[in-house]
Amino acid sequence: MNTLENIEAIYLEVGKGIKSEWLSEISDRWYNYVVGLPEKSKTVYLVVIYHNQVFNGGHHQYFSNGYGQFAIETIDTLSLIKATKTAELLEKAYHIFNWVDEPMDIFREKLLAKQIDVAGREEELNDLDDIYYDDQWEDLPKLLGDYIEGL
Numbered sequence: 001m002n003t004l005e006n007i008e009a010i011y012l013e014v015g016k017g018i019k020s021e022w023l024s025e026i027s028d029r030w031y032n033y034v035v036g037l038p039e040k041s042k043t044v045y046l047v048v049i050y051h052n053q054v055f056n057g058g059h060h061q062y063f064s065n066g067y068g069q070f071a072i073e074t075i076d077t078l079s080l081i082k083a084t085k086t087a088e089l090l091e092k093a094y095h096i097f098n099w100v101d102e103p104m105d106i107f108r109e110k111l112l113a114k115q116i117d118v119a120g121r122e123e124e125l126n127d128l129d130d131i132y133y134d135d136q137w138e139d140l141p142k143l144l145g146d147y148i149e150g151l
Helices: 003-016 020-024 029-035 039-064 067-080 085-095 104-112 122-133 140-149
Strands: none
Touching: 003 039, 003 140, 020 029, 029 039, 029 067, 039 067, 039 085, 039 122, 039 140, 067 085, 067 104, 085 122
16 A cells, blocks of 8 residues: 555544534534544544645635634644644634634634634635645645654
């Protein structure tokens, strides 16, 4: 199995444990499941979700679809796999969404309840998205593959 197939297999395995109702409820069940995963599984899930969401709809989609509740863990994970520029990018996006610097549990609850408004900050988010889409940006699949192969 090559590296990308391995990443996909891990990601699909993690997805089997996520209940569909968790994605639309305001609770800690989805969050606790993900942060409680073994390191390799959690790393793959957080990086793949971040990449897929941003690549398909930008940072706004990542946060609006509830995945932003994992922003801090994803920043740490991106740093862990040596995707430091991407970690810095996500940190900037996180601060756009959590501009009042709410504690994470309150931020997560407001995010899931869709009570966070970033009106007027769309241009900043679009700028972050443009940087992410740049062909010269970090190769997340390679960095992720190198990291999990080293575990």
